[in-house]
Amino acid sequence: MKRILSIFCLALLSVGAMAVEVAGVQLPEKLDAQQQSLSLNGTGVRSKFFMDIYAAGLYLSEASKDADVIIAQDKAMALRLHITSGLLTSEKMETATREGFEKSTNGNVAPIQATIDTFIASFNEAIQENDIFDFVYTPMKGVAVFKNGELKSTVLGLPFKQALFGIWLSEDSVQDDLKSGLLGSL
Helix, strand or coil: CHHHHHHHHHHHCEECCCEEEECCEEEECEEEECCEEEEEEEEEEEEECCEEEEEEEEEECCCCCCHHHHHHCCCCEEEEEEECCCCCCHHHHHHHHHHHHHHHCCCCCHHHHHHHHHHHHHHCCCCCCCCEEEEEEECCCEEEEEECCEEEEEECCHHHHHHHHHHHHCCCCCCHHHHHHHCCCC
16 A cells, blocks of 8 residues: 555656756756645755755745745645765764754644654665655645655644744754755845
């Protein structure tokens, strides 16, 4: 059943032909998610200690530079992370993601802890350079987590989606210039 669902979800998540180069990798200008076309709103690079970790792209149905609106809205959207460093491990991804949720929720992760744990389990397999993670939110269906096009989990709830996208877009985002880039401000 999971395999059938993965194939179905892959059919719903297709990549457009045009692409933008970010940190040496190609991010598509369009993603089709659940039969809705999403356009690249902005891109950025997550860096740590002068090293690029991943290239990111934020996909929305309507362009926006307002982080608070994007976080709050109950509309289809997606975030793509293309891993650019072989130094990122599953353990480091888990730690960074948990820290991101702490910041995004101002330390109030308790109401969504179970959904965070489900999401974090998507990183159990080894992470390698050029892996691609897509976090695709669809209203009433939740956040579908794909790794290299394979559905890993679906996490329900608008509060979870808001906290997840807040990792990159909240006032206490993971990296200010990455946030600006995702908002199309660079």
